[in-house]
Amino acid sequence: MADYNENQIQVLEGLEAVRKRPGMYIGSTSERGLHHLVYEIVDNAVDEALAGYCNEINVEILEDNSISVKDNGRGIPLGIHPKMGIPAIEVVYTILHAGGKFGGEGYKVSGGLHGVGASVVNALSEKVTVESCNGDGAFQITFERGKVVEKLHKVREETKRGTKVIFKPDSEIFETTIYNAETLETRFREMAFLNKGLKITLEDKREEEPKQKVFHYEGGLASFVEYINKNKEAVCPIISIESKGDIEVDIALQYTTAYSETLLSFVNNINTIEGGTHLDGFKRGLTKAFNDYARKFNILKDKDSNLQGDDIREGVTAIVSVRIREPEFEGQTKTKLGNSEALGLVNSVVIDKLSSYLEEHPKEAKAVIDKALSASRAREAARKARELVRRKSVLESTTLPGKLADCTEKNAVRSEIYIVEGDSAGGSAKQGRDRTFQAILPLWGKMLNVEKTRVDKIYDNDKLNPVILAIGAGIGNDFDVSKIRYGKVILMADADVDGSHIRTLLLTFFFRYMKPLVEEGHIYIAQPPLFKLSKKGMEDIYCYNEHDLETKLEELEAKGIKRESIGMQRYKGLGEMNSEQLWETTMNPETRTLVQVKLEDAAEADKIFTVLMGEEVEPRREFIEQNAKYVKNLDV
Ligand code: TTJ
Numbered sequence: 097m098a099d100y101n102e103n104q105i106q107v108l109e110g111l112e113a114v115r116k117r118p119g120m121y122i123g124s125t126s127e128r129g130l131h132h133l134v135y136e137i138v139d140n141a142v143d144e145a146l147a148g149y150c151n152e153i154n155v156e157i158l159e160d161n162s163i164s165v166k167d168n169g170r171g172i173p174l175g176i177h178p179k180m181g182i183p184a185i186e187v188v189y190t191i192l193h194a195g196g197k198f199g200g201e202g203y204k205v206s207g208g209l210h211g212v213g214a215s216v217v218n219a220l221s222e223k224v225t226v227e228s229c230n231g232d233g234a235f236q237i238t239f240e241r242g243k244v245v246e247k248l249h250k251v252r253e254e255t256k257r258g259t260k261v262i263f264k265p266d267s268e269i270f271e272t273t274i275y276n277a278e279t280l281e282t283r284f285r286e287m288a289f290l291n292k293g294l295k296i297t298l299e300d301k302r303e304e305e306p307k308q309k310v311f312h313y314e315g316g317l318a319s320f321v322e323y324i325n326k327n328k329e330a331v332c333p334i335i336s337i338e339s340k341g342d343i344e345v346d347i348a349l350q351y352t353t354a355y356s357e358t359l360l361s362f363v364n365n366i367n368t369i370e371g372g373t374h375l376d377g378f379k380r381g382l383t384k385a386f387n388d389y390a391r392k393f394n395i396l397k398d399k400d401s402n403l404q405g406d407d408i409r410e411g412v413t414a415i416v417s418v419r420i421r422e423p424e425f426e427g428q429t430k431t432k433l434g435n436s437e438a439l440g441l442v443n444s445v446v447i448d449k450l451s452s453y454l455e456e457h458p459k460e461a462k463a464v465i466d467k468a469l470s471a472s473r474a475r476e477a478a479r480k481a482r483e484l485v486r487r488k489s490v491l492e493s494t495t496l497p498g499k500l501a502d503c504t505e506k507n508a509v510r511s512e513i514y515i516v517e518g519d520s521a522g523g524s525a526k527q528g529r530d531r532t533f534q535a536i537l538p539l540w541g542k543m544l545n546v547e548k549t550r551v552d553k554i555y556d557n558d559k560l561n562p563v564i565l566a567i568g569a570g571i572g573n574d575f576d577v578s579k580i581r582y583g584k585v586i587l588m589a590d591a592d593v594d595g596s597h598i599r600t601l602l603l604t605f606f607f608r609y610m611k612p613l614v615e616e617g618h619i620y621i622a623q624p625p626l627f628k629l630s631k632k633g634m635e636d637i638y639c640y641n642e643h644d645l646e647t648k649l650e651e652l653e654a655k656g657i658k659r660e661s662i663g664m665q666r667y668k669g670l671g672e673m674n675s676e677q678l679w680e681t682t683m684n685p686e687t688r689t690l691v692q693v694k695l696e697d698a699a700e701a702d703k704i705f706t707v708l709m710g711e712e713v714e715p716r717r718e719f720i721e722q723n724a725k726y727v728k729n730l731d732v
Contacts, residue, residue: 111190111219111242118269121216128696130270131279133217137165137261138296140214142287142365144169145294150258152295155284157275159301162223162264171230171257174248183248185228185237189218190244214261218242220270221263229254241266272643282707285311289323290365290417292316317348317415320360324413324706328352331411331467332460337449342421343438345445347378349414351464355471355550356608357409358706362417363425363433369699372426372433374418374442381446383408388447389454390465403468406573410471410550418442428615429695471550478552482574497537497562501526505533512584513537513566514622514683517598521670521678525588528675529683535582537566539598551609560605567610577612585613586690588622588682590669603693603701619693624673624682628665631657638681640689 114121122129122136134155144150150169158164173184180187192215218224219242227236234254238246267273277300284296288311295312313319318334331351339345361368361375368375383405390396390403424434454461496502499522505511513535516522522538529536539559551572554560564571569579587602589595599621606614613619625638627645629652637652639645649659667673673681682688 111192111215114192114216114219115242115269118220122220125270127272127276127279130265130272130275131283133220133263133265134163134165134275134280135283136217137163137214137263138284138287139365141165141167141169141259142291142294144259145291151293152297154297155280155299157277157280157298157300157302158262160264161273161275161302162262163275164260164262166258166260168256168258171228172226172259174228174230174235183237185226185235185248186244189214189224189226189237189239190242191215215242217263220266222266224261224263227251227260229256229258231255231257281309282703285323286320286367287311287365288313289317289320289415290362317346317417320415321348321350321413324358325350325352328354328413331463332457335450335453337446339441339445339449341441343441344419345374345442346417346419347414347442347446349382349412351467352411352413353467354411354548356548357411358413359409360415360703361433362415363423364419365417366431367699368425368431368433369696370427370429370432373435373437373439374416374433377439377442378414378416378446379405379409380439381443381450382412382414384443385447385450385454386461386465386468388451389461393458393461395462395465403465403472404475407468407471407475408464411467416442431696474550474552478550478555481552482555495565497565499538499540499562500566501529501531501536503529503531503533503535508580508583511535511582512586513582514586514588515539515563515602516670517589517595518669518671521588521590524670524673524675524678525683526675528677528679530679534683535566537562539563554605554609563602563605567613569610569613571609575610575612577610577616577618580613580618583618584620584690585618586620586622588624588670590671591624591626591667592669595669600701600705603698604705607698607702614693614695614698617692617694619698620690621693622682623689623691624667624670624678626667628667630663630665631661 118125122132138153138155141150141153144167150167152168154166156164172188175184177184177187218239222241224239225236227234233250234252235248236251237248265273281298284298288294288296293314295310297308297310299306299308318336321334329352331353334348334350337347361371363374386408387402418438420435420438426432426434503511511533514525516525516536516538519538519540522536525536554571555564568581569576587599589598606619623640625640627639629637629648637648639648652662653659680687
């Protein structure tokens with residue numbers, strides 16, 4: 097890395113703009129944006145680690161939902177910035193896009209989704225305290241809503257080096273300021289996997305007995321694959337592929353007996369959920385290496401056609417991580433790598449390294465190719481079966497699932513379908529709906545584990561088949577979004593663990609098999625109320641979350657209505673509402689709120705699902721054994 101020079105800090109914009117339009121800088125002011133602040137700060141410490149000066153990052157969620165991040169790096173520079181005439185540390189926190197690591201020699205290899213830096217966090221925080229120890233002591237500076245309230249000053253002697261930041265997100269900006277420890281945990285685990293040897297700790301001080309969680313993996317991506325495949329049956333050992341240079345490539349993969357493929361890709365530690373050139377390069381390389389090997393060793397004969405990529409990826413778990421100086425991000429969520437040079441490079445690295453591996457491990461090579469051949473046969477059989485069905489359906493007109501209560505509206509622009517968990521809720525929804533444009537499909541019985549299922553079996557599955565038929569646009573490569581029968585697909589499930597699992601599973605299904613439906617924003621989550629407030633002579637008031645409940649109780653108090661005089665009902669499930677209540681609170685377009693599912697949400701569900709299947713099968717089994725209701729919903 098070139099010598100750090102405070103001149104490198106590029107001055108771009110003030111912080112007022114950030115407070116005015118926070119979404120432009122951190123995506124949203126929802127829970128997602130709130131967590132993004134942490135990633136922005138942690139990324140700075142990760143950069144210091146990538147530069148080789150830091151190996152430990154400690155994060156704490158403090159009791160008041162402030163976040164503390166500490167590293168053992170060199171400390172943020174304290175000297176006076178020549179152009180600005182203020183300490184560099186102040187520049188980093190007050191000038192947009194400052195950081196000294198943008199452009200030029202030292203490039204920013206880590207980075208949050210937007211890579212906007214610490215000044216954005218400062219702009220969106222009620223208070224930020226930064227302490228930097230450079231060997232000559234501990235120096236501290238404090239900000240409030242972006243403005244310096246306490247200038248840089250020495251607070252004590254200190255010989256150790258490092259940086260510590262404490263920030264409290266601004267409740268005027270964020271919809272919620274309560275941190276979810278699990279969300280942070282998942283991200284830090286991922287970061288530790290992606291940065292071999294880096295130790296990240298997390299402690300939730302809000303708990304009664306806080307315990308520090310440690311994420312530290314000497315195996316890097318190989319540990320990541322091991323983690324995901326923990327409860328799967330391996331077909332070969334974990335294969336690692338690495339290449340240094342202008343673009344750094346780091347890949348780990350392993351085949352299992354599963355039918356689905358699990359591909360995760362990253363650019364500069366950012367999860368590229370839409371993939372891009374690095375992932376395309378990997379896929380092509382994988383296909384070519386296996387086909388070349390199969391030809392060379394006569395597993396594929398001259399008359400045989402090549403194995404297809406889809407077949408070669410059946411059952412694979414692979415993580416592809418690249419580091420690149422100037423990544424170009426494209427796509428709806430700006431998480432699709434566009435740099436064309438990454439395609440050729442990853443492709444050739446994979447062909448080169450994987451081919452050598454296969455030649456040295458003929459037994460493993462044979463096992464994977466056999467698996468691909470059987471995948472290919474299954475796919476061919478499924479295609480033939482589908483064509484048969486299609487021909488039949490032309491003659492017999494399309495069949496709709498028996499449980500579907502369709503609407504009269506035939507134009508998808510105006511129609512919607514509620515997919516409802518549970519028969520009783522399904523009954524209320526059927527009674528309560530407006531049948532002119534609302535269709536109801538109740539789901540019942542065992543939920544299919546999409547992980548363990550080939551695409552042909554998905555069609556046949558008694559739970560998913562009605563969903564596929566009702567939507568009417570096919571699945572997988574055959575999915576045609578122009579054929580959908582409803583413009584809105586609304587998931588309605590209880591606001592409990594069960595409901596959340598159903599949502600995760602359905603979103604995973606849509607993400608994997610009907611991606612355009614998600615991409616084009618056709619999927620919604622219904623928001624049933626959690627509480628009902630009632631009082632004689634007063635119209636019932638519905639509350640949709642704890643915060644909403646508190647606000648409405650306060651509003652009533654302001655009108656002189658005492659809390660004690662109000663009856664409160666907590667809804668445990670959709671089944672507790674009658675059809676009119678369900679219509680009024682959750683289905684009437686005039687009064688309901690729907691949350692539109694973003695591609696990121698579905699990708700997140702898919703990831704949670706992937707990890708759930710990997711990591712938590714045993715605890716989950718125990719849980720299921722204690723929950724009879726749960727058993728019918730999950731196929732374990
Ligand atoms: C830059 O080059 C000179 C020595 O210090 C380098 C630096 O920036 N180090 C650094 C920054 N270490 N840690 C940070 C940092 C840590 C946190 C938690 C937050 C921020 C904004 C920066």
